[in-house]
Amino acid sequence: MKSSQLFTRTRKQAPADETAKNAQLLIRAGFVHKEMAGVYTFLPLGKRVLENVIQIIREEMNAIGGNEISLTALQQKDVWEASGRWSDDVMDVWFRTTLANGTELGLAPTHEEPLTALMKNFIDSYKDLPSYPYQFQIKFRNELRSKSGLMRGREFTMKDLYSFSKDRAEHEAFYEKCAAAYKVIFDRLGIGDITYRTFASGGSFSKFSDEFQTVSPVGEDTIFIHEGKGIALNQEVYTDEVMKDLGIDKNDLVEKTAVEVGNIFTLGTKFSDALDLNYAAEDGTKQPVFMGSYGIGPSRLVGLLAEHFADDRGLVWPENIAPFKVYLAPLGDSVEVTTEAEKLYEQLTKKGIEVLYDDRNVRPGEKFADADLMGIPYRIVISEKTLASSVYEYKGRTDTDAQMLSHTELIAKFV
């Protein structure tokens, strides 16, 4: 894309009311716009990053048998009354609205109930199990406070997969498969080394659930890490009893603040009992479907990645989630420089390399500062000086020095 086509631009200062570093950086670089606290519009660069994160998650969910769907935001209350979660005392983050005819509706904070009801159309017998529908969908949560930028949204994108299994054994096999897929996802996102599978409370569903917590100074959670075992405990289950259960010595644990980037729950038969989702087993008996749920927040991840992959000049995206791979900056407006830049832009684009071509007539310093703030992994400079030596100036976002490369050497960097 050419910069002249991109309608956003960078800014020196974030809005004064934005206190979270992730949102400050993303707003300054033109990736997102704050609509209100916890509600962010994704601008072209941010949208590209979000889609890259989503695509990584999608590939791994498909690889374990996931079936992508798209549930609705508007929710009828009967299914939530059946499970007992319509009440504000039980679920305190409801946004509600009303149909023109006066019927009260909810805006989905999560989707267990409507999906369980839906699956009654597709599950009768053991032959229909297991199944693994998932979606990327907007969730609405009426949080009283929302000051962590993209990390605690009132409206945000969520990947939620739900498993429908015959029994606990079939459930547990998939549960571990999904936990392994989550590990692959966080590795691919570049945060595998600071993300821990974390024992947490199972809430009303089961004894434990598993969270995936990424160590971050701005995290809202406190976790206790056991480096040797590569796991952690959420503060809420940091008790002598649990540590004894898990065979963990308190002295081996290190306390850190962390951000919850994913969670997986054993739901058991709570929702299938409430909504009457049963199947005929091989022996002819009627059995409740055994369920699990598996969440990851892609928009929260964009916030976390922005917070984590940054330096004093701005964002530093890993290649596979960057909005563009290359920032192409011609300097000056001579015909020769422009012609060469256009030619290279076309060559790289044809090879499938995503290039942001800064065709604006601005000072070199402004182009370099923008490339750094936006966090584009590689910068290529073309100037009268480089043309005179038949080279291109090439620099990685975190490199100290630029290299002068021939055309062949330059292209070789990207194939």
Add this chain to the structure above:
Amino acid sequence: MKSSQLFTRTRKQAPADETAKNAQLLIRAGFVHKEMAGVYTFLPLGKRVLENVIQIIREEMNAIGGNEISLTALQQKDVWEASGRWSDDVMDVWFRTTLANGTELGLAPTHEEPLTALMKNFIDSYKDLPSYPYQFQIKFRNELRSKSGLMRGREFTMKDLYSFSKDRAEHEAFYEKCAAAYKVIFDRLGIGDITYRTFASGGSFSKFSDEFQTVSPVGEDTIFIHEGKGIALNQEVYTDEVMKDLGIDKNDLVEKTAVEVGNIFTLGTKFSDALDLNYAAEDGTKQPVFMGSYGIGPSRLVGLLAEHFADDRGLVWPENIAPFKVYLAPLGDSVEVTTEAEKLYEQLTKKGIEVLYDDRNVRPGEKFADADLMGIPYRIVISEKTLASSVYEYKGRTDTDAQMLSHTELIAKFV
């Protein structure tokens, strides 16, 4: 994908309360699920069709300089009060909700106001113009009645592009460019021959707007077509005065019912005046930005396409929007048949051809009926009989007879 991985299944009957043919077919084939009137979940097959439609629109919007973004559903009322559209008397389809602190919010029925306010961060000078942000986003409209299946939704996906131009001349050039892009989109969707650019009322914005109306017996609109000129008039502007303006003879017009699949509006400075979106012109004067809006409803299109591309056996998707290109049906469960089916499935998949491989142990008639109901363009059958002759049975969805093809002939059909 293997059928055993797909959690949906076909059904003989649509729900009794579903009267629209498009929704009946899509529900029977397992493409969508009705959450409530006008609110549909997209199941795996429907989601694939929707994404194919979206991708076609996306490519054409990018080709005319569109910048994809993602605005939010939750809306603060100040921007809508500024334009005078917060009132139910002006906009009668609002869904409203309330923040935990008591602040009233709206659920976006459209996005002119928040986007105009957002663009104030990015437009100062004539150098920042024109720009063309667009999105695929959920819209919420609190329709009193919603009985047309996917064709009139209370929650639906909309592509909305907004143009920000220096003046009417720059606006009109883009307006025509977008109208041309819409023609390409409807051609690519296979409905170009029955879709007419239609003069319609400009509402409070301008004298005329342009609708794109697709002739359909279930349309909610009445249009008058001039085949010679390839245009139409919406009933609301079917007056002697307009016909005289356009140099059209009433006797050349043919009345038809039609579905509005797209619309484009000249908004002028209505919103930029209301929300103070101005720019410094080359001569230094302050000027209001000249705006336009350009909508297409992808989920409505899925409904229309289902209604249009169907016969007595079910859906008949054009290749480029079908959920899968090939329905691979092995008959019987002999090792030889299964081995050959698995092999062909892998060969085609590796070539990037999307195959739905019916690995279920059900009767041939059930497989054939499902392939037809789902509307998959090509069906390949492998049986002990075809194996004995070293051929594959190949049949297009609308072909009368199947052909027996060698492996080479079969592969040649898909490259």
